[in-house]
Every structure is written in C-alpha cells, then in structure tokens.
Amino acid sequence: MVLLTNIHWILVLIAVILSLAIWIYLRLFSLYSLPSNLPWAGVYDHGILSRPRAVLRSLLGTRGLLDESYTKYSKNDLIYVLPNFLTGPEVIIPLSMMDWLLQQPDSVLNQGEINRDFLQADHTMLHQKVITDTVHADVIRKELTRNLGLFTGDVIEEVDFAFRKAWGVDEKDWKTVGAYDTMTEVIARISNRVLVGLPLCRNEDYLYHTSRFARLIVLRSAVISLFPNFLKPFIAPLVTYTDYRHYLGMTKYTMLIWKQRISDPNQDDKQKSDYFQWSLDHANAERDPEERGSNMITKRLTAISFAAIQSSVITSSNLMFDLAAYKGTASLFDRIQEQISAVLETENGTWNKTSLSRMTILDSVLCESMRLGGFVSRGVLKAVVAKEGVKLPSGEHLPYGAKVGIQAYPIHYDEKIYPRAHEFDPLRFYTPGGHDNGDGKSKFSKNKRSPLVTTSPHFMGFSHGRHSCPGRFFASQQLKIVLAYVATNYEIEPLETRPANNWFVGSSGPPLHATIRIRRRRNTV
Numbered sequence: 001m002v003l004l005t006n007i008h009w010i011l012v013l014i015a016v017i018l019s020l021a022i023w024i025y026l027r028l029f030s031l032y033s034l035p036s037n038l039p040w041a042g043v044y045d046h047g048i049l050s051r052p053r054a055v056l057r058s059l060l061g062t063r064g065l066l067d068e069s070y071t072k073y074s075k076n077d078l079i080y081v082l083p084n085f086l087t088g089p090e091v092i093i094p095l096s097m098m099d100w101l102l103q104q105p106d107s108v109l110n111q112g113e114i115n116r117d118f119l120q121a122d123h124t125m126l127h128q129k130v131i132t133d134t135v136h137a138d139v140i141r142k143e144l145t146r147n148l149g150l151f152t153g154d155v156i157e158e159v160d161f162a163f164r165k166a167w168g169v170d171e172k173d174w175k176t177v178g179a180y181d182t183m184t185e186v187i188a189r190i191s192n193r194v195l196v197g198l199p200l201c202r203n204e205d206y207l208y209h210t211s212r213f214a215r216l217i218v219l220r221s222a223v224i225s226l227f228p229n230f231l232k233p234f235i236a237p238l239v240t241y242t243d244y245r246h247y248l249g250m251t252k253y254t255m256l257i258w259k260q261r262i263s264d265p266n267q268d269d270k271q272k273s274d275y276f277q278w279s280l281d282h283a284n285a286e287r288d289p290e291e292r293g294s295n296m297i298t299k300r301l302t303a304i305s306f307a308a309i310q311s312s313v314i315t316s317s318n319l320m321f322d323l324a325a326y327k328g329t330a331s332l333f334d335r336i337q338e339q340i341s342a343v344l345e346t347e348n349g350t351w352n353k354t355s356l357s358r359m360t361i362l363d364s365v366l367c368e369s370m371r372l373g374g375f376v377s378r379g380v381l382k383a384v385v386a387k388e389g390v391k392l393p394s395g396e397h398l399p400y401g402a403k404v405g406i407q408a409y410p411i412h413y414d415e416k417i418y419p420r421a422h423e424f425d426p427l428r429f430y431t432p433g434g435h436d437n438g439d440g441k442s443k444f445s446k447n448k449r450s451p452l453v454t455t456s457p458h459f460m461g462f463s464h465g466r467h468s469c470p471g472r473f474f475a476s477q478q479l480k481i482v483l484a485y486v487a488t489n490y491e492i493e494p495l496e497t498r499p500a501n502n503w504f505v506g507s508s509g510p511p512l513h514a515t516i517r518i519r520r521r522r523n524t525v
C-alpha cells in the first residue's frame, strides 16, 4: 500500500517536472504563430538563442526592452513584439493605431482577458465571474461614482483619523515612517469608509484582512503562470492559501451585514449607501438572483477592495517618494494651501464635490506622479478573442490568443510629449483657472478638464478607452483629499534621491521598506 502510494507520488512528480520543462521550452522558443516579419524587442541577430535570451530578459529587463524598442520601432511607426516570459509575447503597435485598437469590438479584441491572465484571476480572485463579466464595472460606474458626492465629508473625516494614527501628531520631532506601510493603513481605512462604512471600517481585524488580500498578487500570479493550465487548479490553492485566509477573515464580518441587509431592507438612506446596497440594488435591477447571494457579494467585495486598495496604496506611496525627493515641496505645499483657501472662500468653506474639483493643483500633482510611476507599463492591451484572428491596419494577421496593444510607460517618458520627462514637475498638468465637475464630463473645453480622470493616448495611468479604470473617480477623490491633508498638516523632510521603483516583468512598484521623514505642522493638532 505504502509502496503504491510512493510510486503514485513519483509519477505525479515526474509528470509535473516534465510538463514544467515542456512549458518553459515553449515559452522560450515558441513564435506563438505571430507573423514572422515582425521584429522582437531584444533580438539583435539570427542566433538560435537570441530570442530565448530576450524572453528571459523580460523578467527583470522589460523596462530596458521598452526604452530601446520605443525609439527603434514605435517612434518610426513600426510594429514590434515585446517578449513576456510569464504571459506570452505582446504585439506592440505604434500610437498612430490607437483609434483602430479602441474601435475593435470586445468580441474581437478583449481587454478583460488580459487582466484575467495577468492576475491569473480564475485562480486568485475567488470566483471566475468576478473578472469575466462587467458587474463590477457597472456597480462602480452606476452606483459608486454617482454617489461619490455624498462621501466627501466622510472621506475627510477618515483621512484625519487615519493620519493621526499612522503618522502621529508630533510637532517637535521628525518621525521616520515606512511610506508603503503607512499608506496601506491610510488607504485601507478611507476606502473601507466608503465601501463598507462605519462601524466596520474601524474594525482593525477587518482592516488587516482587506489590506492584505492579494497584496502580493504580482508574485502569486507569476508563480501560477509558470504552470500549464491543467496543473493550475492544483497549484493555485497552495500559492494563494494566505489570500484565502484573508478572504475568510473578511467574510466573518461581511456575512453578518449581508444577512441583516437581506432580512431588513427598509433602513434609512445613510446606511444604505455602501457596497452591499449598491450590489443588491444592481442585482435587483438586473433580476439576477445569483448576484444577490452572499457568495457572490462577499467575493466581489473582496476583489473590489483589492482593486481599490492596492492600486491606491501604490499610487500614494509613489506620490510620497516623489514629494520627498522634489526640491520645491515646501513651496508647493504653500501653493496648495493658498488654492484650497481661495476655493473654500468662494464656496462658503464647504468641502464637497464642487470645491474639490476646483482644487486643480492637486489633480496636477497626482497626475504627474502617476505619469512617472504607473504600476503597469501597459496602457491599452487586448487579447485576440475572435476565432479567426484579426488583421492589423498594416496588413499582418494575428491569430486567436495573441496579445496586441500600446505600452504607456515609454509614452509617459517621451521627451517630445513631456519635456524633461524624467523630472517630477508637479505643476506640469496645471492650467490656472481650469476645473470641471469632477466627473470627467465637463462642459469646459478639453484642456480645462481634470487631467487626472481624463484618460488620453498620452496619459494612460488609468488605461484609456472604454475599458479604462472605472474606479478612477473614487481614487481621484480620495487621493486628492489625502494630498490636501498632507500639504496642510505635515512637512516632508527632503530626500537626497528618490528610492527607485522595482520592476518585475511589466509591473513596477515602490520599494516596500523605504522610509520618509515627516513632521506635523504647528497649530494643526
């Protein structure tokens, strides 16, 4: 019996090793049926090992590959192939083909498929449907974004509570804080204030679990991507074990709220504006009983908390490092304060959607920081989902399953588009006098819209087109309030150099353990 079991194990092990070896061989050597006339980034000769070498280089050297191919190909209106060891090569088209890219129907080119693959979402996001349909984006657009105006006061209150806890109120001595850790705390608190509201958003155990779920997603999905599809269902539970624990940690509390909400639908309006209610309303409107169930709601809430928290944590940590390393931050903070006072004066001292939309320096600073530090290098990337493939405007045929798109990172660093592109210039996106309604649908001329929530081929921090980030209005509201609060209440000690971000394939993020030094301003406690 024991012997038999051992033999079984050995067979399984051999199968795993063999399939891994085949998989790696294919990743390195396969052309993926891409047109053979397209050049590959990082391939300089016809040597048999030159493409495998470029594919391997993508692991830690994607940034370099992007820099050189942008000049060599994209700037000359040429198409090239960007190797990606984890998720397969990407056909990168020049900016002139953006309209074509955006016009393709979802049944031909699909952006959601890229996200699904990148996050290995079928295995990391608890339920296939969480990523494969659009309920999320619908709830965010229709319920969350429409109700944002109601939350300005709540977010301000929570930002104050969060910073007092995370950064403290010492006016005398400088305090060293981990940017990433303290931003995790702040963003988890304020996001949950909106998503689940009081009192759950002050529950430390709940906060801990929501800010940890899928935090290392880039590494986890990288490990899962290393295995062939048929092995993933067995490998994934091991890799995502701690995430699942965090999910269970969250459901302890969210199930109670769900039960209460289902059994007692008549509550006052204030209590009703949170993620539970938005999804219930949405499910009722769509007559979709599965979406009303505790299973879907808690899983979706977990996934949306991940999307909301992790992306804003990275964005705000980048911001803190940019501000700390920028020589003019003290006077920038003065200007921000002046603008805030001027706006509040004409708005009767009220912080709401209108006044926030007029604090345009905040938009510019955030936009500039996101230009430099987007967490994915891609701007708009789509998978070919039409069985017969698709024909590029230049005539080449891409097969089913190929990936095609435009990378944001090299455009954000293009000197022709952004002079002195490597410098953090916080007022770069600031046009005096301009503002919008805060919903991107401004009646003002184009250059007066908020540059932060208005995506464009030149600013793709939230991607661009129909599938750009639906959460950007929510993110913009909370990040603007965070910046306003820091500029008003703290000083940041200048850093000699900005700690460099870490790159892994096409993702980049701030160093997790780097610190900044801060001090509370006098008379703000």
Ligand code: HEM
Pocket: 111, 112, 114, 115, 136, 137, 140, 304, 307, 308, 309, 311, 312, 315, 376, 381, 460, 461, 462, 463, 466, 467, 468, 469, 470, 471, 472, 474, 475
């Ligand atoms: C500063 C913060 C944020 C940044 C930089 C950001 C960035 C992005 C980007 C680049 C994409 C497109 C990904 C791709 O197509 O490959 C995206 C999609 C998405 N984001 Fe965000 N995001 C942020 C905040 C949020 C928030 C707060 C939420 C939720 C409330 C959210 C929910 C989503 C969802 C659901 C999608 C997928 C949309 C779809 O498939 O149509 N994001 N985000």
Ligand SMILES: *[C@@H]1O[C@H](CO)[C@@H](O)[C@H](O)[C@H]1NC(C)=O
Pocket: 346, 347, 348
């Ligand atoms: C500010 O308040 C005053 C009186 O309290 C009111 O007359 C005025 O219309 C208000 N202004 C705005 C912009 O709401």
Ligand SMILES: *[C@@H]1O[C@H](CO)[C@@H](O)[C@H](O)[C@H]1NC(C)=O
Pocket: 149, 347, 348, 350, 351, 352, 353, 354, 355
């Ligand atoms: C914000 O407050 C100002 C001043 O009280 C008011 O005029 C404006 O209509 C408010 N905006 C919103 C969106 O509530």
